[in-house]
Amino acid sequence: MTQPGNGAQHDTLQRLERLARIESPSFDAPASERMADVLAEWWDAAGASVRLERTEAGANLIAEVNGVGDPLLLVGHSDTVWPHDSIETTMPWSVDGDTVRGPGVYDMKSGLLVMVAAIERLRNRRHRSVRAVIVCDEEVGSPTTQALLRACADGVAGAIGFESPHPDGALKVGRRGSTRVRLAVRGRASHAALDPGSGVSAIDELVDQLLAVRGIVMDAALGSEVLCNVGTISGGGRANVVPAEAEAEIGLRFLDAPTEESVLSALRALAPVRDGAKVETQLLSHRPAWSPSRADAGLLGLIAAAGRGVDQTITGRPAAGAGDTNLLGSLGIPTVDGFGPRGGGAHAVTEHVSLASLGERIDLLEAVLVDVPASTV
Structure with missing residues (x-):
């Protein structure tokens, strides 16, 4: 397993704290703008072509990274269930060894970091094309962004969601x-x-x-x-x-x-x-219901193969909760979710994320984007 060095961990922690302190409850358009601005800055510096699209719920980020073949679609959301001032009251920011706590760190601001951190490692390397979409209203059912998700899914080779995984780290393939x-x-x-x-x-x-x-x-x-x-x-x-x-x-x-x-x-x-x-x-x-398909299993197999190259054992199984990947999987697009780091306590005062797992997921996504031939999905 490849662990990020102390400097990389420090930078990742700084970024995660910055996102956590931008408290972004659903339907708070100004907060979503602040999140989108920070994320756009990072994606732009990583070499992506970035644009923002706005709905009545707020700002949504779309990033394109040129590479080989049809793009993989990376899917996330910037909103949380936490109201303003949670970080000063019920959910203070804290770091205790490997455990990081704060509003939205697990669901799913750490997953947003996995995306952009892996992209930053791809400069001057052969890699597959990437499209990322980060919506602002997932926690309330994505009422204003489902059309955007459909548009972003056009022509992609597959989709990966960056929600939290199963408690043991397994990916999610199929959702109710x-x-x-x-x-x-x-x-x-x-x-x-x-x-x-x-x-x-x-x-x-x-x-x-x-x-x-x-x-x-x-x-x-x-x-x-x-x-x-x-x-x-x-x-x-x-x-x-x-x-x-x-x-x-x-x-x-x-x-x-x-x-x-x-x-x-x-x-x-x-x-x-x-x-x-x-x-x-x-x-x-x-x-919509997303029943696991043979195409989903194929994408999971390719991720697992990339994982073996970085000494990670990757498995996947269906999940009960729903998310934006329900739409994509139901459309027949090869889809896997749960690519965020391990942790727990989503939507609860026990919310936390593992810093080591965050580093592992960055390593894994880098391996997927570099090592998986675009023609195989």
Whole structure:
């Protein structure tokens, strides 16, 4: 295993701290601009052609590095789940031996460093072409950047995501699809004692609709398991008023596209049980199921072969969580995720990353870009 020297570790730590101190919660456009400016500076110095594209959520970075063959697409995000001032309160920056803590260091500012640090090592060497895209709204489902991801995926040989790996360092090949749905019911208000017959209870209707949802996701005819979680329920106001409105937000996870489409079609077709009630199903966010393919396995095999050249054993398997690679893998592009360094505590006050693993991932990406012939993906 190749470890970065003390000087390289110091530079990497400085960079990671700089990114961590640019607190960049989703939908904070000015914060995303600050992140994009710093990253653009580093990518430009590494010899990339850099441009920023903006959506209502903020700034997104696209970098192109000329090389051999069709490009590999490197995918990351600059937003985090952490609010401003977390680094001064709940998530202070700290370094304890190999363990680095701070908001977003694991998910996924360390992964962003892996990308650019490996690119910096490629000057004056034969290497494959690279395209990188760093979006600003991944943590909330990439609602404004999915079109950008599709555009950046045009003509690529494969895609590598820099989210965190499995706890043992294994890469992620295949991810459950993730969809959030709002089920909204409108009834009719009335006095619950003096005129109950004139009312239509939106809450009662919602309860029956949620039972119908449960039946849909547990249908034995579905091709695979569906995870369903009713995350929020709201409605009504007073016990003496028949409620006119109620809604629930539902989280769904899918293993394959046919099951996903069957369930979502059934949800769109939900009809009121009560006369006078109205039911609306609204898709809040959607990441399609990415089922591992033979092409994905081929890309994993090439990464594993490059890993052997730097004394690293690389494996991969499916993951439960969703990310931007769901879209790319579902499009049939050879895709692997989890190329970020080992650590833990994503989205929690225990968030941390391994500095040694950060160095290993830089070594591995360098080996992939230099040692893997472009014609083999």
